Amino acid sequence: MRRLDQTLANLGYCSRREARDWLRAGRVRVGGEPEDDPGRRVAAHAVTVDGEALDHPDGLLLLFHKPAGLVCSHEAREGPSVYDGLPERWRRRNPPVTSVGRLDKETTGLLLLTDLPDVVHRLTSPRHKVPKVYRAVLDRVVPGEAAERFAAGTLMLPGEEHPCAPAALEVLGPREARLTLTEGRYHQVRRMFAVLDATVVALHRESFGALTLEGLAPAQWRELPPGTFAAG
Secondary structure (H helix, E strand, O other), X not given: OEEHHHHHHHOOOOOHHHHHHHHHOOOEEEOOEEOOOOXXXXXXXXXXXXXXXXXXXXXXXXXXXXXXXXXXXXXXXXXOEOOOOOOHHHHOOOOOOEEOOOOOOOOEEEEEEEOOHHHHHHHHXXXXXXXXXXXXXXXXXXXXXXXXXXXOOOOOOOOOOOOOOOOEEEEEEOXXXXXXXXXXXXXXXXXXXXXXXXXXXXXXXEEEOOEEOOOOOOOOEEEOOHHHHOOO
16 A cells, blocks of 8 residues: 555646645545545555546556557657547556557557556566567568568577567568567567568557457557456
């Protein structure tokens, strides 16, 4: 359990200083009773603000259909962000809502957003081998050796010390392929094809583990239970 003022601040309601004013004004109750001690340690599920239960006290986990043109950054100078469409309160949470891995500005598709550090670690750790499926369109015919090279687990990317883990390639058309990875290196799909002298001109992530974008239009998101990726 955390201090009451810290709980309100971490969930994006107000600053810890403002929480004291809220308590004095009678806006905050614990177990249905008014509370005036900001230092009281409380279970978040027992707290209400203005008569309403706290917003997502167990954490946020969102499946987002990322359109092109958005960056996975909190830095305003980098341009429109995947976080811009979230409710303001969610954008003030601590830990902050972040992406699980990144998709570059022009890559579209499935992106997970969460304020749960354990989920981020679990899904980005190479040892868990969570499959991620991408559809890529190239500037040339899919190289004939691509499937074998990617599956071998020996492909070296420039500047890397270790080869890429084995990846499965399915050719969908003359210049289109589906690639399944179990790791998430920086710009990995683009760099893997670049080793074969092919440039990715369009890239879309279709799935992440068992999750897909079915029913979600670009720029839409839906909530997932925080325990979706619980260990075990």
